[in-house]
Amino acid sequence: MTFPQPKLSAAYRLVFCDTIDSTNEEAKRLARTAAEEGTLVWALEQTAGRGRRGRAWVSPPGNLYTSLILRPQCPMDRAAQLGFVAALAVGDTLASICRKPLDALCYKWPNDVLLRDCKVAGILLESELGEGKFPKFVVVGVGINLVSSPRETEFPATSIAEQGVGTASPGSALGKFASHFEDWMERWRDEGFAPIRAAWRARATALGEPIRVRLEPATLHGRFIDIDQHGALLLETAGALRRIAAGEVFPVTRS
Ligand code: BTN
Numbered sequence: 001m002t003f004p005q006p007k008l009s010a011a012y013r014l015v016f017c018d019t020i021d022s023t024n025e026e027a028k029r030l031a032r033t034a035a036e037e038g039t040l041v042w043a044l045e046q047t048a049g050r051g052r053r054g055r056a057w058v059s060p061p062g063n064l065y066t067s068l069i070l071r072p073q074c075p076m077d078r079a080a081q082l083g084f085v086a087a088l089a090v091g092d093t094l095a096s097i098c099r100k101p102l103d104a105l106c107y108k109w110p111n112d113v114l115l116r117d118c119k120v121a122g123i124l125l126e127s128e129l130g131e132g133k134f135p136k137f138v139v140v141g142v143g144i145n146l147v148s149s150p151r152e153t154e155f156p157a158t159s160i161a162e163q164g165v166g167t168a169s170p171g172s173a174l175g176k177f178a179s180h181f182e183d184w185m186e187r188w189r190d191e192g193f194a195p196i197r198a199a200w201r202a203r204a205t206a207l208g209e210p211i212r213v214r215l216e217p218a219t220l221h222g223r224f225i226d227i228d229q230h231g232a233l234l235l236e237t238a239g240a241l242r243r244i245a246a247g248e249v250f251p252v253t254r255s
Pocket residue numbers: 021022023024025046048049050051052053055057064065066067112121122123124141142143144
């Protein structure tokens with residue numbers, strides 16, 4: 001089969017599919033049969049793409065759909081920081097695709113990437129526990145809206161083309177993402193979460209501002225104080241500081 005060949009370093013082994021149910025599902029299937037770290041599943045379209053919290057990720061041709069298998073030798077809570085690593089790699093990918101200056105790019109906790117306050121990319125981290133407390137594998141799934149975005153989403157969505165800020169094929173976007181991910185992964189391995197946290201905070205949306213956090217079934221209102229040294233959100237609510245490890249953030253101006 002011939003397909004567009006993205007430029008990838010020796011750290012990656014590409015698994016290309018024209019159409020697949022979900023690159024995350026395929027990556028998990030492969031990871032369970034001992035596929036090595038760096039296996040990168042890429043599809044031109046998904047028939048059952050998945051987002052966080054059980055939502056569908058509409059996946060027509062033209063956008064990027066990819067999932068990377070990692071086998072980090074660390075506890076699960078630290079492995080969750082890989083979502084921030086991926087968000088920074090997506091941010092750098094968008095910055096290198098889009099016309100400069102791109103000051104409209106920001107990160108929404110935990111792992112969304114926004115362009116002009118609309119979601120342009122999403123990240124779905126999935127893992128399975130091995131023996132002991134380390135994950136057997138982590139799959140980092142990334143969707144970047146290059147040419148189209150879904151309508152009528154709860155949080156407004158957009159694409160690079162719809163914003164008129166640049167163009168990229170899925171293959172070239174994949175090559176850029178893979179390269180930036182490798183760079184940020186190296187920093188995470190060498191220096192820990194601190195540089196990741198600093199870069200993420202520098203472009204965080206609603207930091208210091210009122211937000212609504214959906215925790216299923218509860219929703220909390222408060223002020224987004226910070227993310228801590230593990231990546232959890234610190235919310236000031238009802239006069240107390242609450243640490244939130246998982247949830248969904250909505251700036252209150254949008255509610
Ligand atoms: C979200 O923001 O809800 C996460 C979206 C993640 C979508 C990507 S597309 C590639 C990979 N395969 C999937 O089924 N989901 C992720």
